[in-house]
Amino acid sequence: MSNTAKRVVIVGGGHAGGSAAALLRQYGWQGQVTLIGTEPTVPYQRPPLSKAWLKGEQELRDLLLRPATFYPDNRIELRLGSEVAAIDRMAGCVVLLSGERVAYDHLILATGCHARALSVPGNQLAGVVALRTLADADRLRPLLRAGARIAIVGAGYIGLEVAASARALGAEVVVIEREGRALPRVASAPLSEFFQARHTAGGVRIVTDASVEAFDGGRQRVTAAHLSDGEVIACDAVLVGIGGAPNEALASAAGLVCDNGIRVDLAARTSDPAIYAIGDCTHRPVPLYQRTCRLESVPNALEQAKQAAADLCGRPPPASEVPWFWSDQYEVRLQIAGLPFDVAETVIRGDPGSGSFAIFHLAADGAVQAVEAVNAPAEFMAGRMMIARRRQVVASRLADVSCSIRELAG
């Protein structure tokens, strides 16, 4: 396949965009590759921003996806600190905010997500921050001093990871969650219960069934959060972690089909054959569950980067992967494989009190749909394998720790 003269433009310099650029070269793409990113930094890993980076345990070179020299060495043109204002599909170019037009033969949208804003009075006060980018993390880091009082809005993964990091740095932490439990949309009830207990033991106060109605700020700096139940929480800083929303405005304005994310197929193609979309900004098929959904995760970003690069380079599509996620809080390593669709039965293997256990979610026919493994790497790996093979198991045997996981995995 001759692709010497074809130009690929990638919009978005995150994990997905950066990986797509590298994979195009790895798969033999000869034509021009241009990566346009709004952030000033070469592509880096976001997961450490709430953990090692925030705690000051990591150097920038370890955060970067690849060293800065990688891009010129591999003829990848970086246009950092540049924002794309529009896609002109008729002309085959993207228009930068500066007015400059960058022509493409193939476009890859890797625009990611943005942190949802909390629309309450006082949300613009100094000391109220979100966490999505390196710049966000560097704003948050000095706020997490020993003795500082931090209010975290939203008990999702980012909120809880920051809570654990803040405690490690000696800050006082209150987490405010609108729903009745921590991790309400992203973990099963027993897992929520475990993390709530772990954070409580770690000195974090978790307030559930309460939302923030306003922030107070003397001298322009946040000083308190007013909750819907009437409580006023005095604080020196606030992290808002109430989820992300896909950056689909560019795609949507260009007339690409969007519906809670840019719609793509299993080769990451959008409704325009010249345009691909990958990563957090997409709404994609997940054949394992015969569904489509949005997956905000690094493994998903990498999988779709492979799909797009393979399709462009005329390679066979990569093998389908089981979606998976991970989170580190305190000494707890959580690994989740699969998605809990059509769950008929939930089985806990091991004792949550021991700090090492796994929660398996089974469909009505006994097939393993998902596993949430807490300090249980073998169960995670075995679960991931069982999900991929649609392995059916007997719930009572799975719950019986005297049955080896190897035997159960088959």
Next chain:
Amino acid sequence: MPKVTYIEHNGTPHTADVPVGTSVMRGAVDNNVPGIDADCGGECACATCHVYVDAAWLPKIGLPQEGSQEAAMLSFAAVAQADSRLSCQITMREDLDGLVVRMPEGQH
């Protein structure tokens, strides 16, 4: 700088300079060596940087510690063998100059 040779499953070799103190996984990623996915970036959370250590180097590298996270992950990795390691857990040293690792058929 010490060198590592990564051999793809199809036999294609790639030799890269890997600085002392850097992981063998990182050496592959930084040099765009195919066959190492490294989903988690070196946290020992994904087992997608799985390699087979060349027999001549195995005594120097050693096997994962029994009961370790790495050993548990590898126990269910696709196509694991007795010489399997997660390359994010192998830190480059001067005396590993010339190390040879082979890639499995797939990482998922």
